[in-house]
Amino acid sequence: MVDENIFPVLTDMELRLPLYLTSAGGWRNQDKIQRADGFPSYQWLLCLSGQGRLELGGVTAEVSEGQGMILLPRLPHSYYAVQEPWTVRWVTFHGWVVPELLERFQLNDSGVYSVANAEELLSTMQEAARVLKGDDPFRGYEGSSLLYRMLLDLAKNASLKSGSSRKQHLQNLTPMLRLIEQKYAEDLTLDELAGSIRVTPQYACSLFRRSFGMRPFEYITRYRLRKAKELLLEDVTLPVIEVGRLVGYAHSSYFIKLFKEHEGMTPSQFRRLYAG
DSSP: OOOEEEOOOOOHHHHTSSSEEEEEEEESSOOOEEETTOOSSEEEEEEEEEEEEEEETTEEEEEETTEEEEEOTTOOEEEEEEEEEEEEEEEEEEOTTHHHHHHHTTOOSOEEEEESOHHHHHHHHHHHHHHHHSOOTTHHHHHHHHHHHHHHHHHHHEEETTSOOHHHHHHHHHHHHHHHHHHTTSOOOHHHHHHHTTSOHHHHHHHHHHHHSSOHHHHHHHHHHHHHHHHHHHOTTSOHHHHHHHTTOSOHHHHHHHHHHHHSSOHHHHHHHHHO
């Protein structure tokens, strides 16, 4: 890796994008950075080797290989090497949609994050730097796409040092999801669901909400309705009441009411819309 600093010319067209890169680069040995007034853009820095230290809000945290830092704009901070060479790769970015994305992706806290798949993330960051160095007049669009991919990678694989990543949560939930797939039409209980991953019902609910933003039985409802939509189109002669029964609803009136609440139309209307 060589030292590089890339600062593209940002046109008005690019500044109107919902998210865009403002710079990218890397250092074989990161110098000490001290910013009393913070930095104007959002930052993501990934440690490739060595070890550094982040000072932020009166708290000090170590940054080692496979870890990185998210730093929000205008937040006073400093970071420096404690084991050299401290090799880092970085991108900075902005855009009107960034605050909402970081909040939805649970990345809106400045600090040190551990990354489960740093190689994949590094590849995206290197590609972003390559795009910024190029002379393609549409590089802003490609850079925006790469930035969104990078944030998705972080949402999936990164976690604050004290916690687990979303990917790890999902891996822990895999047996529960398989149970739902196999027995979605049955009257599953929370005890059964929790037992499939060997945790308490309360912890199962908490883990599910952190991973999907909903309770397990809300997910089961959506899974049942997904299967209902498939059945409605697989056999257009199959009565709606029978479709409801096959996905776990003994009372057709409740099935139709639930379907309409979620899809904005009745099962019969859905069938006509897609199957004619």
